[in-house]
Amino acid sequence: MSRQSALAHARTHFDSGxxxxxxxxxxALATESQRADAAPLLRRYLSEEIENSLAKLGFVCEIVENPVAGMPPFLVGERMESPDRPTVLLYGHGDVIDGDASNWTNERSPWRVSVEGERWYGRGIADxxxxxxxxxxxxxxxxxxxxxxxFNAKIIFEMxxxxxxxxxxxMCEALRERLCADLLIASDGPRQRASSPTIFLGSRGALHFRLRVTNPAGARHSGNWGGVLANPATVLANALATLVDGKGRIRINGLLPPPIPPHVRERVAQLEVGADEGDPALSANWGEPGLTPAERVFAWNTLEVLAMNAGNIAHPVSAIPRAAEAVCQLRFVVGTDWLHAKKLIEEHLAREGFHDIEVTIEASGAATRLDPNDPWVAFTERSIEASTAKTVTLLxxxxxxxxxxxxADTLGLATIWxxxxxxxxxxxxxxxHVLAPVMREAxxxxTGVFWDLGDADVPGAR
Incomplete structure (x- = not known):
């Protein structure tokens, strides 16, 4: 019984196929959560794939109905070995985005794993x-x-x-005691680079908002009324330019983050963005000036215009459009005043002379960031470096x-991704797709992280 033999067991599991x-x-299970007719598959994935796998490890599992009517259920499970051992909460999701089958290339199918060299293709295979x-x-x-x-393990799995x-x-609020743990360990998103084992300690928040401008008179002939009726598309374009300029810089002071903390700046100082093969070339002079690309992505806020609409772009007519809309997204770090975003945007637009733009907040999620000096961070870094002989990239x-x-907030856990x-x-x-060498290493x-959690010298040991 040894750490090395456990890692060898993991290698064999991968190499054997x-x-x-x-x-x-x-x-092969098309678990598209956007489709109402996928509900049986979403439940089946929990019961046949996740619950069956966990039962073999001695987990006691329950499929719990979603408190939001019509939404997919959760799986909650636990394996409690000793009150003197640390307790880890695990998380994952089995649903995928729309398969978009008609746009896959080289006769690939989203619902079949295609192995092509080091690349394994399939919908949801990475996410x-x-x-x-x-x-x-x-x-x-x-x-x-x-x-x-x-160690003690608990899991919450969603679809x-x-x-x-x-x-x-x-669900986390209702099951707070049942999900009580020392830390969360979960996996989602990409490494910072394919060759570099990575951990991150939270995520930027996201705020989606819609801007809408209407012409009270409706669509009107541009020759007869152009120059005397405000064009919603023109108004919206200029309003957007006051929110984020032509170089991608946010112009609403209230939606900028606080200064980058020194310990965060230190952690991202050596990171490269867009350095992997196949990554897009970075746009010159784009984003907040004075920051590195890594600081812009991991330590600052960005405001993106995701979609715009006015008139009919496929069949334009000579008319001032009836309305214009844009959907925007603010990605933000801890310390941003995002809860007052609607008021801040409305006040900013009014100061800029735009008084008739409707602002609607459509979705939001908070930013989180565990202190990089938390002892669980050092524990995880040491474990991964022992297994890979590589320096860990910490975001x-x-x-x-x-x-x-x-x-992080509702359950109050240290979070390691x-x-x-x-x-x-x-x-x-x-x-x-995913890369086979990355998966094999992962x-x-x-296996090393989970093995080391069973040692006596861990932060949660009693």
Missing amino acids: DFLVTLSRRV NKAQHSINLAALAAVFAERGELG GEEVGSPGLDA PNLGGTIPNECF IPHSYPGCRQHAPDE LQLM
Whole structure:
């Protein structure tokens, strides 16, 4: 019984093809949470794939109905070994974004794993089926070698992450005692680079808002009324330019973050963005001046215009449009006054002379960031470095957004995320894929983390 033999067990599981068989079966289930007719598959994924795998490890599981009517259920499970051992909460999601089958190339199917060299293609394979499959297989490797995990484990698994995790926070609040733990360990999102094992400690928040301008007179002939009736599209374009300028810089002071904390700046100082093969070239002079690309992605706020609409772009007519709309997104770090965003945007537009723009907040999620000096961070770094002989890349938070506030804020946990994908994985797009070398390494390093949690010298030991 040893750490090295557990890692060898994990390697064998991958190299033998057993991991591919399991992952292929899971990808074949079209668990698109945006589709109402997928409800039976979403429940089946919990019962047949997740609950069955956990039962073999001695977990007691229950499928719990979502407190939000019509939304997919959750799986909650636990394996409690000793009150003197640390307790880890695990999380994953089995739902995927729309398969978009017609746009996959080279006769690939979103519901079949296609192995092409180091790339394994399939919908949800990066987000999140390979990631939680790696973590479950790593638990199994430790259990097979040790005969127990060596720590207490709980899990909450959802099937609605791709539609905004409805009910997850309410579930965490309702089951606060049942989900009590020392820390969260979960996997989602990409590594900072494919070759670099990565951990992140939270995520940027996300705020979606809609701006709408209407012409009270309705659409009117542009020759007869142009120059005397305000054009909603022109008004909206100029209003947007007061929110974010032509270089991508936010112009609403109230939606800027506080200064970057020194310990965060230190952590991202050496990070490179867009350095992997296949990454897009970074735009010159784009974003907040005076910051590195890594600081812009991981330590600052960005405001993006996601969609715009006015008139009919496919069949334009010579008329001032009836209305114009834009959907915008603020990605923000801890310390941003995002709860007052609607008021801040409205006041800013009024100061700029735009008084008739309707502002609607459509969705939001809080920013989170565990203190990088938390002892669980050092524990995880040491464990991964022992398994990979590589220096770990530590991100104070992910550039994207995950439902980490449910765990960090509602449950009050230290949160450690260990991603197993990479930036070029094309998640949410046609030809989504993962890299076999990254998965093989991830399976071993997760086995090492779970093995080390069973040692006496861990932060949560009593």
